[in-house]
Amino acid sequence: MLKQLTAALALMASPLVAQDFSEGSEARSWNLYAEVPAKFEATVVDLLCTFTGDCPADCGAGKRQLGLLRTADDTLILPMKNSQPAFTGAAVELQPFCNQTITVDGLMIDDPELGANNVYLVQTIVPPGSGDKIKANKWTKNWAAEHPEAKGKGPWFRRDPGVKAIIAEEGYLGLGLEVDGAWIAENF
Structure with a gap:
């Protein structure tokens, strides 16, 4: 377990500057300090599973925080919000794609002075084998239905x-x- 935790922390510490993921991004700016448009392919992972090895098949059925393991450099990205105004929704948007590789487009926040490393704001998702973009904006609709x-x-x-x-x-x-x-x- 310690080996898995060490590997996961090393993934999170990988520098963003290693590659530029802004090419092809259509992300809308939020005018946040240190935001950079970022479009990349990643596998949706259950963070608790990544850190501890406790891995239910469905990524915790919506009860756990999810992460994005970026394909290009194996960096663990922390999706903190969807495209809606509140800082909510990333896990709701990503849950249907548990353990699948998707393409996401959004904003990356990375500033070591602020303590923000690989924090991501998901705006659109392209499911595997699809060219269709899904807007990451269903959190409040799900909340209203519940x-x-x-x-x-x-x-x-x-x-x-x-x-x-x-x-x-x-x-x-x-x-x-x-x-x-x-x-x-x-x-x-």
Whole structure:
């Protein structure tokens, strides 16, 4: 297990500058610091499996964070979001392609000073054997289908039953209802 963990960490530490993956990218800029368009082929992997050897056939059935093992240089890429405004959705978008090699297009964030290495924002996916691009934008649609009781206007997180339960228990600041009450009284 230590050998697998060491190998996985070495993959994550591989330098982005070794190759330029911006050629052919159609990624839309988010104007984020250190963003670079990046289009590449990669295998969708279960990160827990990669690090520990605990490998269910379905990459954890949507309950685990997924990664992209880039074909060109065996670098492990961490997809942190899809093409939607919130920092959500990468695992939902990649889950159908568990253990398959796909082509992704999006934005790479790589800045050692920020501590960001091989962080990726997936915008489109091309499945194996297909030339058809799939927009990586289904997270909120999936969320709405899973939470029909939370229908309404406004951002999803203001209506999410799980988020509301945590706020009810721990407060908006996560420091308890008493601290929240004092802060709200002082600032509003």
